[in-house]
Amino acid sequence: MLLGFFLFGTYSFWITTALVSFFLIACVEKIWAGWATLMLACAASVVFFSNGINPLSYIQEHPYDIAQWVCLHILIGAFWSVYRWYILLLKERRKIVKIKKAFLQKRHIEGDDVPVALREEWLFELKSHQYGRSYGEQGVYYERQDKIEFLREHSISIPSDDRLIEIPDRLKDEWRKRVQKISRELQFKMRPRPRDNKGLITLWMIYWP
Secondary structure, three states, X not given: OOHHHHOOOOHHHHXXXXXXXXXXXXXXXXXXXXXXXXXXXXXXXXXXXHOOOOHHHHHHHOHHHHHHHHHHHHHHHHHHHHHHHHHHHHHHHHXXXXXXXXXXXXOXXXXXXXXXXXXXXXXXXXXXXXXXXXXXXXXXXXXXXHHHHHHHHOOOOOOOOHHHOOOOHHHHHXXXXXXXXXHHHHHHHHOXXXXXXXXXXXXXXXXXX
16 A cells, blocks of 8 residues: 555655655755765665566666666766856855945945955954854954954963954054965855865765756
């Protein structure tokens, strides 16, 4: 009775297929490779068993057909992964543009460019969003922490009210170099790279249908 529920072509078969597909889509979006693979293996096993199909025998009887389908699947998956990667880059860019727009509007600045005088403040604002800290003062926390670390490296005592931390004139050139270093590190951290997302790209290639 239960096996008949999964017979190919029945309404129950297509409903089950739709539910499994939605689950796989969710797994791909959440990057749950293990769950996606487990669900696919279980679903395929149930369908093969319910319809009296022996997967090993089928592969032995149709090796060339299987090879063609596998090659076609990989080829389409490769193109699909390139498209998804492009969409991911656009998504990251839109996120930064949205953060910058809010940053400028808060300071009543028109246009899309951050003024030179506010670039350091913008850097730490961006850093706060990258590392996911949620609080009212946004980039102030990271700016304060980096300044504290910088002053300690130069054996300078930290004021009791560290909100008012100022870099001494004799160290401002060094501080600018530190800010440039922080900027390079942040850009490197925020820029998605294929080598750091091999699992995600592989998931796109395998589960593109």
